[in-house]
Amino acid sequence: MHLDDMYERAEEYRAENAGIAHEVRVCMAASCQSSGAQPVLDALSERCEGGSCKVKGVGCMGLCSAGPLVAVTEVGEQGEDPAKDPILYREVSAADAPEILASVGKQPVERLRCPTDQPFFTRQQKIVLANAGIIDPDSFKGYVAAGGYFAMIQALTEMTPAEVLQEMTKSGLRGRGGGGYPTGLKWSTVAKMPPGQKYVICNADEGDPGAFMDRAILESDPHRVLEGMAIAAYAIGANKGYVYVRAEYPLAVERIEKAIRKAKRAGFMGNRIAETQFSFDVEIRLGAGAFVCGEETALMASIEGLRGQPRPRPPYPAQAGLWGYPTLINNVETFANVAPIIREGGDWFAGIGTERSKGTKVFALAGTIRNTGLIEVPMGTTLRDIIEVIGGGIPDGKAFKAVQTGGPSGGCLPATKLDIPVDYDSLRDLGTIMGSGGMIIMDEGSSMVDVARYFMEFCMSESCGKCVPCRTGTLQMHGLLDKIAKAQGSVQDLALLEELCDMVQATSLCGLGQTAPNPVLSTLRYFREEYEERLAAAQARVSA
Structure with missing residues (x-):
């Protein structure tokens, strides 16, 4: 073809x-x-x-x-x-x-x-969500009529795997799952492994509170994700893929299952795709709700039928991943960017965004904001534009207080940081991360001590328990936060909390523990007075 x-x-x-x-x-x-x-x-x-x-x-x-x-x-x-x-x-x-x-x-x-004509619609630039709200997600014909699978056929018939890798590298796309690792470099690393069994995994285990980007993409345009996976498999020399998706997303699961069946029936998945020599098959694996399985080594263990726990790296999945074979893992949004890059060219994609953060990013706006929902904007758009202009600001005449980016692994930023561009490096410099794209907006009535306690409780509950720093450190940090929040803590408790944050961050095995202190550290950095007020209230109670 x-x-x-x-x-x-x-x-x-x-x-x-x-x-x-x-x-x-x-x-x-x-x-x-x-x-x-x-x-x-x-x-x-x-x-x-x-x-x-x-x-x-x-x-x-x-x-x-x-x-x-x-x-x-x-x-x-x-x-x-x-x-x-x-x-x-x-x-x-x-x-x-x-x-x-x-x-x-x-x-x-x-x-x-x-x-x-309101900014929520006019200020967006849609690449990943280009078909969302337009095509029927269950219709294979509708996807092809909208230009679907053109990029895959272009790659298979007119490009070598090396040329595909070149375009992906040229695009500057970085992993949209939170780490921000250069996609072209990750693909090239797997491609350089000796020929043989290789795997492609789509990480759809979206566990951050308030995040629903991957769910919406799978529900709206499942074929786009499959097409991206197939192009990736061709580029690295894989013939087998898995979509690891949360069981709590039944509609997304249903639609990706239908997409796989229809693509196979049309000859766009399975053996000798589109009458070429390339074969690629995809299966679905359901996650059991463990947040830690969003970490790639824990995810692979779960696919293998083992308990979802991380393992030390190296070796990295690109070297020895699923069942010991070289494995490429990207999240849903990353794969959804692949077909447009191949179709339009890496230079086109690199022309959007900032110098080190290319393209667009999908964000889920949640919390106390007028326009709750899903948006896609160029990298480098400021927090103020996202929250006050596109999101419509805070309802009921209340003032903005903070935004949590990156979920439990991210941090909370105050109003003084609203004019920073949203990209990987700017957020990291402020003590938070972009994560997969969740944003929780809080108004003046929110207690940042309570927010830190909530996220620490989440991390404590979701810790797999394999390593001591995360297993016991998050427990101890939550206990200290609980004391401070109830105005029962002391200055010594606050000092111990900061010491524990450094220890857990530096010594935990995987990203869950390494980033669990972020909400605490960021609220201490920008809202320290709220901790001190609770400590003063505790001291006043003792003195009385």
Whole structure:
């Protein structure tokens, strides 16, 4: 198969919708489904009489706080016209279906309308989420019609593995799972291993509180992730892949399973993909809810049927990973960037973002913020733009206090740091990390001592217990934080807490323990007065 064949196939799929002038798209991601999107889709489908209007379920539209979301879009022979914004409706109910359908091609239903000229929509740049909210995630034909699998066929038929690696290196893409390791370098390391059995693993074990980026990508565009995995396998010489996904994501699991089946049926997965010599098969493995399995060596142990615990490195997975064979591990968002890079070129991707942090990043906005949901912005966008402009700021007239980035492994930043660019290096310099992209926004009513205690309790509970520093250190740190939070601590307790943070950070076996002190250290760095207030209250109680 050649690219010309792909163009023909895409045209055939687009031709199946000839005569459709408008699409009524219903967000069927988990967030909107939890708000009642299924009855809305059913009501619209039952009342739509066909003709020039089509109703379909799509992936995440981003503004999760306003679901169920419905978009009415004008389409033509070449698909959606990017010059014409869709009409977006928010908080739709099944009872609204007749009015929405009657308005198609006429005057919108103003009482339901959500303006799409607000910064939440206009300030984004979508690469990973380009298809989210547009295509039916269960439709193989819809993905191909939108340009899906073109990059894979291009790589297999027009590029050598070395040329694929060159484009990935040129792009400057860094791992979106939190570590920020250069993707091209990681791929090249595995590719240099002697020929033989190699594996590709997609890490979809998204465990950070408040994070839902990977879930939304899998629910919205599962074929994009599979295509990225296949290109990676071709580049490094692998023929087997695994998607390790949380069992708590049933909709994501269902959609990636369907995508694998349909891709195999179409000859785009399995043996001799697209009539080439390349073979690649993918299986799903469900995680049992252990946060530590987000760490790559613990994840591999879980796939092997062992207890999910990390092991010392070296050897690194690129050298001896799954069952002792060279293994490439990237997260969902990293793989979702691969096809656009191959299609558009590494230089194109490198032209977005900052000097050391290329491309865009998907963030999940949660907490006390008006526009809760999923966004994608260029690297280097400031925290202020993300929170106050795109996110809409803090509701109910309250003041911003802090943002937690990077989940339990990250830190809390105050209002004085809102103008820093969001990239790997800037966040690290401030004592936090980007992580996989979760952002929890807190208003003036939040206690940062309580926040640190909450995240330490999470890390303490999720520690696998293999190494003493993490197993006992997080327990002791949580106990000290609990004393301080209850105004029962002393100056000596605070000094011991800081000493424990340094010890756990320096001596833990894996990333869970090494980063567990981050929320404590960052709140001590920027909100130390709140700790001192609790200590003063404890001293006053003793004196009384």
